[in-house]
Amino acid sequence: MDDLLSLALRADESHLRRVEELLAPDGRQAPEFWAPGVCRELYVTVPDAEIRVFHSRPSGPVARRPIVLVPGWGSIPQGFQGFYELVHGKAELYYLETREKLSSRIRGRKPDMSVGRSARDIQAALEALGLAGKRDFVLVGTCWGASMILEGLLTGVLDAPTVILADPMHALWFSKWVLRWISPLLPSAVVRLLRPILRQALLGDMKETAQKQRTFAFVNSADIWKWKKSAEAARDFELFGRLPTVGRELFVVNGTADKVHDQRHYPRIARELPGGRFLYVPVDEAHRERMFAAVALEFARRSSADGLPASLAGFEKKVR
Numbered sequence: 001m002d003d004l005l006s007l008a009l010r011a012d013e014s015h016l017r018r019v020e021e022l023l024a025p026d027g028r029q030a031p032e033f034w035a036p037g038v039c040r041e042l043y044v045t046v047p048d049a050e051i052r053v054f055h056s057r058p059s060g061p062v063a064r065r066p067i068v069l070v071p072g073w074g075s076i077p078q079g080f081q082g083f084y085e086l087v088h089g090k091a092e093l094y095y096l097e098t099r100e101k102l103s104s105r106i107r108g109r110k111p112d113m114s115v116g117r118s119a120r121d122i123q124a125a126l127e128a129l130g131l132a133g134k135r136d137f138v139l140v141g142t143c144w145g146a147s148m149i150l151e152g153l154l155t156g157v158l159d160a161p162t163v164i165l166a167d168p169m170h171a172l173w174f175s176k177w178v179l180r181w182i183s184p185l186l187p188s189a190v191v192r193l194l195r196p197i198l199r200q201a202l203l204g205d206m207k208e209t210a211q212k213q214r215t216f217a218f219v220n221s222a223d224i225w226k227w228k229k230s231a232e233a234a235r236d237f238e239l240f241g242r243l244p245t246v247g248r249e250l251f252v253v254n255g256t257a258d259k260v261h262d263q264r265h266y267p268r269i270a271r272e273l274p275g276g277r278f279l280y281v282p283v284d285e286a287h288r289e290r291m292f293a294a295v296a297l298e299f300a301r302r303s304s305a306d307g308l309p310a311s312l313a314g315f316e317k318k319v320r
Helices: 002-008 013-023 077-087 115-128 144-155 176-181 188-203 209-221 224-233 265-272 285-300 310-315
Strands: 040-046 049-056 067-070 093-096 138-142 162-166 249-254 275-280
Touching: 013 285, 013 310, 040 115, 049 115, 067 077, 067 144, 067 285, 077 093, 077 285, 115 144, 138 144, 138 285, 144 162, 162 285, 249 265, 249 285, 265 275, 275 310, 285 310
Parallel strands: 067 093, 067 138, 138 162, 162 249, 249 275
Antiparallel strands: 040 049, 049 093
16 A cells, blocks of 8 residues: 555656646635625524535636535634635635534434434535536535545435545544543543643644644534534444445545545545546645645536546546
């Protein structure tokens, strides 16, 4: 696998120059998309919950298709301002939050917090927004958001014309042993009190400054009960070994690494997917989310029938 990784992640100067072109600012000032009045904010009703969506539609987009972004585990909008900045004024964007997020409205004492339930939530939201089966769009999942999308594709409960999997997680990053034997015994109130200690123990030695700040912000804003229940429900979740059943074309994207995102996994995920294609777009870790937006925007400029944009073809790496 290390040989596969070294071959897949090889980049030359022409690729690096092309990345700079993709990420170049256009001089537009992008407001904070979660601020009141910037985007349309709405809630979609799903079983046992309501999940939040931010919707932005520019007056004269250059993209032909809307982009639907499903962010990673416990993410907050502030962590994806870089994504929004790059597509601002260029493409219609839906920022779709899942039920482990702070914003979700959970009903009942025993809601389903599983990965499969979240995958069905995503599809339900796509239908409620008038996208599923009606419009050509680009579905982008980052980290755990990509894992939820893959689970939906595996089980046949989710579909989209174009799917981009940005740094997909094959399993939950948290310790399965802790989730099985320790977490169920700890009340949420205790975990809340221990949050600073646990945060430092898990992420204190993370070397990537920008991603560390983003991750700390996610942890600090977390709804502990939602995280705890969702993590416990996902303790046995595993994608490796199951992916060969997904036969359609999927694009796996990576460009950097940190303590949470292991670059060895992404070529392997693309290889295990029969229709998997791997794009390596090397960037500094501070520009990870902007890179994902740049890739999504290139796809959104064209229809799903066009497949991989010619502008991105140079970033594709053979994994099989």
